[in-house]
Amino acid sequence: MATFDEWLDAYDIVYRTLPASSDLQCPNCSNRTLRLVFTGPPGSGYGYASFWCDSCMEGIHLSRAPIPEGAAARSLDASAEERSRGVPNYRLVT
Numbered sequence: 001m002a003t004f005d006e007w008l009d010a011y012d013i014v015y016r017t018l019p020a021s022s023d024l025q026c027p028n029c030s031n032r033t034l035r036l037v038f039t040g041p042p043g044s045g046y047g048y049a050s051f052w053c054d055s056c057m058e059g060i061h062l063s064r065a066p067i068p069e070g071a072a073a074r075s076l077d078a079s080a081e082e083r084s085r086g087v088p089n090y091r092l093v094t
């Protein structure tokens with residue numbers, strides 16, 4: 001199982017590829033199915049990041065992450081249902 005640090009390294013790489021999508025391998029299962037979703041107050045440039053793998057359903061959660069220019073971010077004002085759309089209930093690595 002990948003450690004939190006390994007997930008953080010993967011996050012860093014995927015983050016730097018934004019707003020393009022990355023085909024980086026998952027640090028846990030090696031599938032290229034990593035997903036990254038930001039949620040934050042509109043226009044703040046900061047929010048929390050949900051980063052997970054659609055194959056093994058593991059990932060990490062980061063708060064106060066800078067949201068890069070051009071990256072899609074969900075509004076904190078949106079309903080819980082809207083905010084979590086497409087974000088599975090994955091296992092958090094801590």
Ligand SMILES: [Zn+2]
Pocket residue numbers: 026027028029030031053054055056057058
């Ligand atoms: Zn995986």
